[in-house]
Amino acid sequence: MSNGPVGVALVGAGVISGQYLRNLTSFPDVRVLAVADLDAERAATVAREHGVPVSGDLSTALALPEVEIVVNLTVPSAHAAVALESLRAGKHVYGEKPFAMDMDEGAKVVAEAANRSLRLGCAPDTFLGAGLQSALHALRSGLIGTPVAVAAATQSLGPESWHPNPEFFYQPGGGPLFDLGPYYLTALVSLLGPVERVAAGTRKAREQRVVGSGPKEGTVFPVDVPTHVNALLDFPGAATATATFSFDSPVNRRVIEVIGTEGALSLPDPNTFEGPLLARGLRDTDWREVPVSGTTVSRGIGVLDLARSLRAGTPHRASGELAYHVLELMSAIAQSGEASEFRPVTSTTTAPEPLPADWDPHAATLS
Structure with a gap:
């Protein structure tokens, strides 16, 4: 070695x-x-x-x-x-x-x-960042009891307003499902384990989009993938989840909320490495902030x-095992949207162990 x-x-x-x-x-x-x-x-x-x-x-x-x-x-x-x-x-x-x-x-x-x-x-x-690692510790500590349901959503009007070369976002392998889905699905699998089956509905709002910035501003390009996806995910022995992935929404929304038998947990945007992380009990009238620790690199x-x-x-x-499972989730969601039926997920993975509390990216550990 x-x-x-x-x-x-x-x-x-x-x-x-x-x-x-x-x-x-x-x-x-x-x-x-x-x-x-x-x-x-x-x-x-x-x-x-x-x-x-x-x-x-x-x-x-x-x-x-x-x-x-x-x-x-x-x-x-x-x-x-x-x-x-x-x-x-x-x-x-x-x-x-x-x-x-x-x-x-x-x-x-x-x-x-x-x-x-x-x-x-x-x-x-991003699931290794302080926000989602702290969420993992909160769930494992029983802060909200046993998870029973999850609501996740990422909604926007798409990346063409700011990205100088946005065409690939709207080609096979792109769209909100394959572009943003990995953040949300990886976060969910890291928290709850593998998914057993999925169902979905998919739509495309427009057949063309326009580059909004950079040297190609004003260029019209085709949309070849669904741009709004609603999915249902079944975690065996754990929660069920609903997830929305959209490039068609004027309402910017990035949320994951986990509902448990003793309360709820609101996770940070899984496309970031920090907080905030919020919790509330069954009788609480508002969210309270949960301390976040870990790397924010x-x-x-x-x-x-x-x-x-x-x-x-x-x-x-x-x-690669985790990523392959997430790839199958996205593929099964896309297929379910086309066929209007539940699709099984045959791959599996093990939820990754949390990073050690003293894990420091800037400390030299290899000599």
Whole structure:
């Protein structure tokens, strides 16, 4: 087993790469060795901005023997292909969500990793942040008794008003279900365990959208996926949940409320790493704030947990197993919306263990 900081290459130098690189380059247990992109000039610019020594294409990054983990930040349609190429080069892979475009792609990635005894990880890692970790501790402590129901929703008018290249959000692998669903579904599974079956209704409000900012402002593009999804999720032996994912709502709403036998818990936005976390008892007339503790560092802590777990020989939390289960949930929801029937979920996963209370991303633990 290797020692010392874990070498990382980042593939995909788009908008989200800046958040990852700011954090990954600040973690002493990780060394970012390369930035790769189809656009070599963009890769070089991003690498310079963050003090990364090597830039180029994917093959350049994979050729570095010190690279142990590839962080795959490419567009959803490329997730599986980049993951497979990286695994075949002997690298562990941590990808942005969604895990893959469909179950067939996802299964190929899982099989390749298993055959090569390599690890898979996947965003979102927001469930490792202080807000949702504190929610997990609150539920396990019995603060609201036994969970019986969940109401979750994320609603907006979509990302085209602020994103300079929003078209991929409205192509297969996108839409509110595949773009925002991973945050909400991963949070729910991390709290309540795997889902057994789902049902859904889906709609599309408009056939076209318009880019609202950047150099392509005013460009009209097609909408190829449902933009409003209502889902019902059945957690065996636990709660049932309703979930709404919408790019059609003028009302901005981001909520997860867990109802228990002794009260209710209002969780923070699962696309964030902080609070607030609120609770109320059966006879309370208002919410009260629950103290939140843990890391508030943003995207990249899942990569760090993978790196540390790799050295320790322990399971990592933002795992490929968890991401594959969430991928099946989204696929089953989409299929249920088309067929108007309950769909079984055949994969399973284990709810990840909480992070230790003293887990500090900026403390050097690997020597």
